[in-house]
Amino acid sequence: MGQFQWQTKRIQPGQGGSAANGGVGNAAGSSFTRPGQMSQNVVALNELKFTLHQRLIEELDPNKLEGLGKDKAREAVEQAARTLIAQEMPGIVGTTRDELVSAVADEVLGLGPLEPLLRDDGISEVMVNAPDTIFYEKEGRLYLSSVRFRDDQHIMRIIERIVAPLGRRVDESSPMVDARLMDGSRVNVIIPPVAPKSPTVTIRKFRKDKMTINDLVATGALTNELAEFFRACVQGKLNILISGGTGSGKTTMLNALSSFIPDTERIVTIEDPTELQLQQGHVVTLEARPPSLEGRGEVTQRDLVRNSLRMRPDRIIVGEVRGAEAFDMLQAMNTGHEGSLGTVHANTPRDALARIENMVMMAGFELPVKAIREQMSSAIHVVIQIARFPDGTRKVTTVSEISGMEGQVVTMQDLFRFEQVGVDTDGRIMGELRTTGIRPRFAEKFEVSGIHLPPDLFAVAGF
Numbered sequence: 186m187g188q189f190q191w192q193t194k195r196i197q198p199g200q201g202g203s204a205a206n207g208g209v210g211n212a213a214g215s216s217f218t219r220p221g222q223m224s225q226n227v228v229a230l231n232e233l234k235f236t237l238h239q240r241l242i243e244e245l246d247p248n249k250l251e252g253l254g255k256d257k258a259r260e261a262v263e264q265a266a267r268t269l270i271a272q273e274m275p276g277i278v279g280t281t282r283d284e285l286v287s288a289v290a291d292e293v294l295g296l297g298p299l300e301p302l303l304r305d306d307g308i309s310e311v312m313v314n315a316p317d318t319i320f321y322e323k324e325g326r327l328y329l330s331s332v333r334f335r336d337d338q339h340i341m342r343i344i345e346r347i348v349a350p351l352g353r354r355v356d357e358s359s360p361m362v363d364a365r366l367m368d369g370s371r372v373n374v375i376i377p378p379v380a381p382k383s384p385t386v387t388i389r390k391f392r393k394d395k396m397t398i399n400d401l402v403a404t405g406a407l408t409n410e411l412a413e414f415f416r417a418c419v420q421g422k423l424n425i426l427i428s429g430g431t432g433s434g435k436t437t438m439l440n441a442l443s444s445f446i447p448d449t450e451r452i453v454t455i456e457d458p459t460e461l462q463l464q465q466g467h468v469v470t471l472e473a474r475p476p477s478l479e480g481r482g483e484v485t486q487r488d489l490v491r492n493s494l495r496m497r498p499d500r501i502i503v504g505e506v507r508g509a510e511a512f513d514m515l516q517a518m519n520t521g522h523e524g525s526l527g528t529v530h531a532n533t534p535r536d537a538l539a540r541i542e543n544m545v546m547m548a549g550f551e552l553p554v555k556a557i558r559e560q561m562s563s564a565i566h567v568v569i570q571i572a573r574f575p576d577g578t579r580k581v582t583t584v585s586e587i588s589g590m591e592g593q594v595v596t597m598q599d600l601f602r603f604e605q606v607g608v609d610t611d612g613r614i615m616g617e618l619r620t621t622g623i624r625p626r627f628a629e630k631f632e633v634s635g636i637h638l639p640p641d642l643f644a645v646a647g648f
């Protein structure tokens with residue numbers, strides 16, 4: 186204990202602010218506090234955390250901690266930290282001490298500085314760009330957090346903690362990893378040399394209460410009428426592609442739409458990694474797998490789509506179509522597995538088709554472009570385009586029907602479109618999701634199968 190140095194002068198009780206506790210930052214857009222501007226208190230508190238952590242590592246027996254279970258282990262670490270502080274840093278008391286104790290416990294048992302951000306249910310995404318640059322997303326907006334890592338090694342230690350239990354490795358020779366936290370959150374890690382400035386971590390937090398279609402209507406992502414239309418499309422077994430940019434709400438929309446699938450049907454979901462939470466009783470979840478450290482055992486989404494065809498599925502759901510599985514998915518949709526759903530990363534419905542076409546071509550099938558387009562035009566019925574707007578909201582921007590082929594070109598027509606009319610004083614997007622007045626060709630198919638849409642659904646106001 187003798188060599189332990191506590192820098193009394195650098196931090197006094199009550200000065201720590203909420204730095205140890207994750208505190209909020211400032212909204213993106215207007216003015217971020219630059220990382221270089223972090224207060225001396227934050228630096229001092231970080232140093233204290235580090236020193237305490239080092240001391241606790243020396244004193245605590247990890248084997249004993251492991252046997253204790255989560256809550257008991259935390260209690261033990263907090264107790265040890267309190268004792269250490271009382272002995273060696275008697276000047277630290279009150280909330281500063283409590284925050285320090287909690288931060289050190291996060292360091293010893295959890296993901297260190299990220300823990301407060303992960304615990305906050307309002308935060309949907311956490312992004313570590315550098316030790317002193319950590320952003321998070323709350324209600325669709327980006328904020329710079331006041332939490333800090335000590336240095337690159339500190340980030341690397343936390344990365345190790347994320348990937349090691351999964352039997353994965355991150356180092357110079359494999360500098361990128363996708364992983365999942367215990368709670369289901371999705372993590373991407375990329376480190377130097379391919380991210381030369383700093384180890385970089387992106388966490389999409391797992392949302393326990395997935396948004397339902399009613400929640401989406403309540404946030405203004407779509408209207409009640411459109412929700413009814415989507416219900417008809419899913420129950421009428423149309424093949425639907427949800428298209429959108431990154432973080433635009435594709436998976437959330439897919440999850441919400443899947444609730445319209447009748448409970449009597451057998452659903453096979455294919456994801457990489459799994460995110461969907463279907464409510465039905467008859468669901469088989471399949472998850473792709475990267476190769477092992479020795480480069481063996483890879484199972485691709487394509488392998489899973491092909492396997493799923495032998496599993497008597499009524500519906501196949503591909504979380505995100507991003508590679509060669511596009512081909513098998515089109516085949517499946519064309520051969521009796523109607524009512525399949527998937528998402529694709531694209532900015533317009535037409536772009537979504539171009540992406541699928543590209544995926545099929547890249548997969549090395551020597552098919553003429555026209556043949557691929559014919560496959561697409563008969564397989565996919567509807568493309569739902571969603572987008573994330575600058576105010577943080579997500580909205581359905583277009584719903585397009587694929588109507589056929591004209592020469593070499595797949596023909597599409599928009600059924601619904603979001604029309605922005607302006608921005609209010611708080612920066613919120615104002616606009617309306619309207620029907621274009623075009624009745625889809627499959628409306629008749631609905632009638633025949635006993636699915637009735639409101640007769641004026643496609644009527645344009647004023648006509």
Ligand SMILES: Nc1ncnc2c1ncn2[C@@H]1O[C@H](COP(=O)(O)OP(=O)(O)OP(=O)(O)O)[C@@H](O)[C@H]1O
Nearest residue numbers: 309392401404406430431432433434435436437579
């Ligand atoms: N209508 C909405 N209103 C508010 N938040 C939403 C809405 N839709 C989705 N979100 C939130 O946005 C985040 C991103 O959603 P989601 O994972 O569905 O996007 P994605 O398009 O699938 O992203 P990725 O491209 O990374 O797969 C999540 O935190 C989700 O809860």
Ligand SMILES: [Mg+2]
Nearest residue numbers: 435436437505
């Ligand atoms: Mg997604």
